[in-house]
Amino acid sequence: MAETLLTRVKSSMFVHLHRRTRGLLDGEYASVFKGRSLDFEDLRTYVAGDEVRDIDWKATARQGTTLVKRYVAVRKQLVLLVADTGRNMSAVTRSGEAKLDVAIMAFGVMGYLASRHADLVGLARADDDGGSSLPLRAGEPHLERLLQEVHRSTTLDGPASNLNGLLRYVAESTGRRMLLFVVADEAALGPDTVDLLRRLRVQHEILWLTVEDADLLGHVAVGHGGAGHGGPGHDAMVDVATDDWLPESLRRDRRLARQYREATATLRENTTAALRSLGIAHQRVGATAEVVPAMFALLESHRRAR
Numbered sequence: 001m002a003e004t005l006l007t008r009v010k011s012s013m014f015v016h017l018h019r020r021t022r023g024l025l026d027g028e029y030a031s032v033f034k035g036r037s038l039d040f041e042d043l044r045t046y047v048a049g050d051e052v053r054d055i056d057w058k059a060t061a062r063q064g065t066t067l068v069k070r071y072v073a074v075r076k077q078l079v080l081l082v083a084d085t086g087r088n089m090s091a092v093t094r095s096g097e098a099k100l101d102v103a104i105m106a107f108g109v110m111g112y113l114a115s116r117h118a119d120l121v122g123l124a125r126a127d128d129d130g131g132s133s134l135p136l137r138a139g140e141p142h143l144e145r146l147l148q149e150v151h152r153s154t155t156l157d158g159p160a161s162n163l164n165g166l167l168r169y170v171a172e173s174t175g176r177r178m179l180l181f182v183v184a185d186e187a188a189l190g191p192d193t194v195d196l197l198r199r200l201r202v203q204h205e206i207l208w209l210t211v212e213d214a215d216l217l218g219h220v221a222v223g224h225g226g227a228g229h230g231g232p233g234h235d236a237m238v239d240v241a242t243d244d245w246l247p248e249s250l251r252r253d254r255r256l257a258r259q260y261r262e263a264t265a266t267l268r269e270n271t272t273a274a275l276r277s278l279g280i281a282h283q284r285v286g287a288t289a290e291v292v293p294a295m296f297a298l299l300e301s302h303r304r305a306r
Contacts, residue, residue, distance in 0.1 A: 005147040006140060009108030013292060028299035029113040043067040047300075077119040078136055078178040080204075081107045081146060082170055085153040086127035086161025088185040094215045095287035100154045102211050103183045104147055105291045110181045110207075111143040123149060124170045127159040131169030161185050167196040179205045186213045188267055189274045201278050207298050208275055212286035213264075217257050 026044050043059055046066035054068040089099045114121045115138065122136035123146040134146055163184055170180065180200065189197075200206060268284070275282040281302035283294040 004144050005104055005151060006108055006112070006144045009105055009147075010112060012105065012288065013109065013112070026113060026116060028296060028303065029110075030117065043069060076138070077114070077117070078176060079110065079114045079119055079121045080136070080170070080174065080178045080180050081111065081121065081123045081150075082166065082180050082182040082184075083107065083123065083125040083150045083153075084127075084161050084163060084166055084184045085125045085150060085158070086185070087154070087156055087158045088161035088187075089154045089211070090156040090158070091185075092214045093212055093286045095289075096214075097288055099185065099211045100151065102285055102288050102291065103154075104151060105288045106183050106209050106211075106285070106295065107150060107181070108143070108147055109291060109295050111146065112140075115140050115143055121146065124166070124173065125150060125153055126162060126166035126169045127153070128162040128165065129159040131166060131173070133169075133173060161187070163187055164192055164196060167193065167200065171196060171200055174204070177203055177205075179207065181207045181209070183209045183211060186210055186267070186271075189271055194274055194278070197275075197278050197280065201280065205302070206278075206280045207302055208280050208282045209294065209298065210271065210282065210284045212284055216260060 028047055030044070043056055044067065046055065046068045050068050056067050056069050059067045083103065089103060091099055093099055093102055111121050118138050120136040120138050121143055123134040125132060134149060166184075197206070272282060281298050283298045283301070285291055285294045
């Protein structure tokens with residue numbers, strides 16, 4: 001039987017994370033949502049911000065690390081995975097991996113955490129041809145279906161990415177308050193984008209993960225259609241959005257290299273500032289190996305900002 005996308009995500013998490021670290025990540029997810037019932041469920045590792053009264057002192061003494069009681073949530077939480085499935089996500093990151101693979105890892109981690117808490121997870125995806133969604137449900141089989149839909153919808157020959165279209169689709173199709181987990185390409189957030197985010201922020205909690213572009217000045221990246229498929233020379237890179245080629249000779253130009261570095265830094269600073277001004281927690285990743293640490297930082301940042 002072929003390995004499922006969720007199995008791949010879980011395998012990566014369990015290989016690279018110690019039990020205590022997984023507990024901390026689980027605790028950070030739990031801290032996003034306020035409220036609890038009186039029904040004790042199990043124990044997890046203490047994270048800053050937990051109630052001291054919830055510490056299980058006997059279990060803490062036995063394990064040698066601070067453990068708190070986890071309670072069954074008062075109600076099911078609603079988590080919406082918001083996916084850019086335009087062809088921009090078929091390009092490669094600075095690690096040479098497909099952006100799609102990084103996005104699948106991120107959605108898988110968030111969905112897995114939600115599934116552990118029996119929360120409901122849904123999907124909203126869009127490209128330049130429009131958007132679609134899958135309903136909010138619990139359970140790992142449903143999460144696998146969501147991941148497969150993202151994977152199926154993101155192709156090199158598919159429609160272009162349309163971030164504003166994605167956000168507009170979410171704004172028009174969601175009625176209940178949710179936690180929105182957005183994974184998107186590295187793109188400028190213009191006035192229209194900021195307005196859409198401001199509208200969404202009134203109703204929802206938002207976590208934002210940017211998947212970084214390939215470094216055009218680094219080594220030629222060969223991956224999910226990002227480069228190296230029969231253009232004018234094996235050393236050229238291709239823009240999946242426009243099919244324009246960037247020859248190696250231009251990448252060696254020092255003046256262009258300096259301008260590129262400055263433009264990239266400005267884009268990232270502006271994105272960070274715009275999201276911070278809206279109260280949206282934000283992290284950046286350029287490889288699947290960076291996803292779990294970024295998720296931890298993202299959840300922690302969101303908790304501290306509340």
